[in-house]
Amino acid sequence: MNFPALLLSTLVTVAAQAATPVSWYQDINPLFKRSCNGCHNPNKLKSEVDTSTYAGLLKPGKHGTNFLAGDPAHSLILQQVSGAEPDMPKEGDPLSAAEVTLLTRWIQEGAKDDTPANAYSTKLAAPPVYPARPVLSALAISPNGQWLAVSGYHEVFLFDTTNLTLRSRLLGEATRVESLAFSPDSSRLAVSGGAPARFGEIQVWSIPEALEVAAWKVGSDSAFGVSWSPDSTRLAFGGSDKSTHILRVTNGQEIVKFDNHSDWVRQTAWVNNGERLLSASRDRSVKLINVLNGQFIDDINKLLEPVVSLARHPKEEWGAYGGAEGGLRIYRARENQERTAGNNDVNLVREFERQPGPVHAVAFSPDGTLLAAAGVGGSVRIYQTADGTRKHELKGHDGAVFALAFSPDGTALYTGGFDGLVRVFDPLTGALRAIFTPIATEPPARQTAKK
Numbered sequence: 001m002n003f004p005a006l007l008l009s010t011l012v013t014v015a016a017q018a019a020t021p022v023s024w025y026q027d028i029n030p031l032f033k034r035s036c037n038g039c040h041n042p043n044k045l046k047s048e049v050d051t052s053t054y055a056g057l058l059k060p061g062k063h064g065t066n067f068l069a070g071d072p073a074h075s076l077i078l079q080q081v082s083g084a085e086p087d088m089p090k091e092g093d094p095l096s097a098a099e100v101t102l103l104t105r106w107i108q109e110g111a112k113d114d115t116p117a118n119a120y121s122t123k124l125a126a127p128p129v130y131p132a133r134p135v136l137s138a139l140a141i142s143p144n145g146q147w148l149a150v151s152g153y154h155e156v157f158l159f160d161t162t163n164l165t166l167r168s169r170l171l172g173e174a175t176r177v178e179s180l181a182f183s184p185d186s187s188r189l190a191v192s193g194g195a196p197a198r199f200g201e202i203q204v205w206s207i208p209e210a211l212e213v214a215a216w217k218v219g220s221d222s223a224f225g226v227s228w229s230p231d232s233t234r235l236a237f238g239g240s241d242k243s244t245h246i247l248r249v250t251n252g253q254e255i256v257k258f259d260n261h262s263d264w265v266r267q268t269a270w271v272n273n274g275e276r277l278l279s280a281s282r283d284r285s286v287k288l289i290n291v292l293n294g295q296f297i298d299d300i301n302k303l304l305e306p307v308v309s310l311a312r313h314p315k316e317e318w319g320a321y322g323g324a325e326g327g328l329r330i331y332r333a334r335e336n337q338e339r340t341a342g343n344n345d346v347n348l349v350r351e352f353e354r355q356p357g358p359v360h361a362v363a364f365s366p367d368g369t370l371l372a373a374a375g376v377g378g379s380v381r382i383y384q385t386a387d388g389t390r391k392h393e394l395k396g397h398d399g400a401v402f403a404l405a406f407s408p409d410g411t412a413l414y415t416g417g418f419d420g421l422v423r424v425f426d427p428l429t430g431a432l433r434a435i436f437t438p439i440a441t442e443p444p445a446r447q448t449a450k451k
Contacts, residue, residue: 022106024054025115031099032057035089042220046090052220054113069111072104123173124154130441133420139403140180140189141414147207148414149189150422150438151177151403156191157438158210161407164436168210174201178224179267183232188213192237194222200239202226204249216252218245225267225310229291230274238265244279244289256294260287267310271317271333278319278333282306286321288333298336301329302345311362311371313385318349320371322359328352328373330385352388355379363404363413370427372413374401380415382427392430396423 022028036051038044047063050056057066057077067075080088081095081103089095095103130153138151141161148159154175158168174193181190189207194200200223204214221240228235234255236246244265246256263282270277276297277289284303287296301307305323312319317333330349357376364371370391374380378397383390399418406413406427413427424434 021109021112022102023114024106024112027102028106029054029115031095031102035092035095035099038092039090054115067107067111070108072107075107078104078107124171127155127169127171128153130439131443132441133437134439135402135418136416136420136422136438137402138177138180139405139414139416139422140182141405141407142182142186142189142207143184143408144186145408146186147182147189148405148422149180149182150416151180151193152439156180156189156205158189158207159438164434166438167208170203170205170210170212172201172203172212172215173199174203174222176222178222179226179237181226181228182207183228184230185232188232190226190228190235192223192226194218196222202235202237202247202252204235214249214252216247218247224265225280227268227270229270234274234291236268236270236277236279238268238279238281240264242281242283244268244277244287246277246291246294256289256291258287258289258294258296260296261285263306266308267321269310269312269319271312271319276333278310278312280307280310280319280321282308282324286310286319286331288335298334300331300333300336300347302348308358309360309362311364313364313368314366315368320362320364322355322362322373322375324358326355326357326359326375328355328359328362328371328383330371350385350388352383353390355381360400360402360417361404363406365406365427366408366410370406370410372404372406372427374404374415374417376400378417380404380413380425382413382430392427394423394425394430394432396432397421 032051039046040049040051047061049061066077072078082100086094134153140149148161150157156170160167175195177193179192189205191203200218202216202218206213219239219241224238226237233249234246238244242261244258248255261281261283265279265281267280277291279287285299286301288298288300290297305325305327307321308324309322318330319333320330322328329351332347336347355375356379359373359375361374369385371383371385380394380401382392401415401417403416413425415423422436426433
């Protein structure tokens with residue numbers, strides 16, 4: 001049966017149904033989520049078609065307009081999903097007859113957009129109440145030593161380090177905060193995160209007023225590893241879109257998008273006075289990027305394991321990375337031109353003992369003499385940078401440690417992770433100096449049973 005005849009049959013069926021109008025938001029969008037969005041989303045635009053939102057579907061694709069409101073017979077998307085052997089979806093089961101009928105009805109009824117105004121907003125009206133301590137995924141200390149930022153759920157806790165008192169709760173749309181970074185002058189805090197499979201978010205807060213000065217949606221998944229340029233005019237971050245991005249802080253304009261990675265970009269770090277950027281990815285590489293033109297310079301490392309964490313040495317043009325398989329290494333942030341066909345690791349400065357699992361966080365002390373590494377099983381180890389000797393192993397964590405931050409004077413190392421507690425250690429002696437929870441917990445309210 002050819003398409004017009006098939007469509008005529010479908011329309012007869014539609015006309016026979018006395019149903020409420022088909023809803024884009026309630027009926028069509030969930031259908032596309034199940035069968036179409038995997039290949040047609042902002043990060044994977046097959047045939048330049050985006051079915052993830054009404055606005056995306058409204059934009060013509062590679063083969064023309066996707067649908068004509070009120071005219072199913074001439075709507076390309078229906079032609080693609082109909083028939084005994086439909087062209088779409090390429091992978092997975094074809095749409096059922098009932099689903100094709102539903103899509104036909106929606107177009108015939110005018111293909112209206114009934115997406116609620118706040119449908120894609122996850123912002124909370126008030127700070128959340130925690131029935132249990134939240135996992136701490138990120139920590140940061142301001143360069144002037146006054147402020148400690150700790151991740152929460154939909155928010156960041158801002159502490160005064162003089163007495164570890166909570167000063168502000170900085171709310172955002174991101175359900176999970178992935179990274180935190182203070183500007184070089186300590187006046188602003190950048191936050192990266194997102195709602196997985198929905199959006200990424202970059203926020204900028206003015207400190208200490210706790211005023212949100214910017215918030216940008218970036219892509220359709222989480223944003224990782226935010227870092228400030230030395231002059232505080234730009235922000236770099238990575239994403240699950242396999243790209244490294246640089247935004248202008250004044251207006252959020254993307255000035256560089258680097259697409260040479262083949263997997264998630266987890267961390268970024270500025271080198272050479274802000275003229276170059278290190279970009280660390282699960283594709284095993286730490287890439288050196290020319291910030292002025294966005295050009296790829298070289299992989300600084302030998303491709304040994306997925307890279308999870310990255311830190312820049314405070315004095316040398318070096319980057320330390322932690323790997324998904326327990327590797328801990330320091331590399332020079334320069335071209336790898338001496339590499340031969342044997343793939344020699346010519347930029348390697350030092351390789352440390354293998355860690356017990358993935359290295360979720362690394363951090364240099366302010367003078368660069370110490371390197372701390374954190375990972376699974378509550379492991380936090382401190383090494384001498386000069387010779388790789390292990391100085392201390394900081395114990396007492398219950399579960400994985402995801403975040404590390406040295407105080408600017410080097411007298412304290414803050415840790416946070418799965419157990420939701422912030423610990424403060426003396427990095428020179430390994431002694432535990434303080435332990436606290438960022439936020440009080442409240443038991444969930446009891447539900448009254450219905451009689």
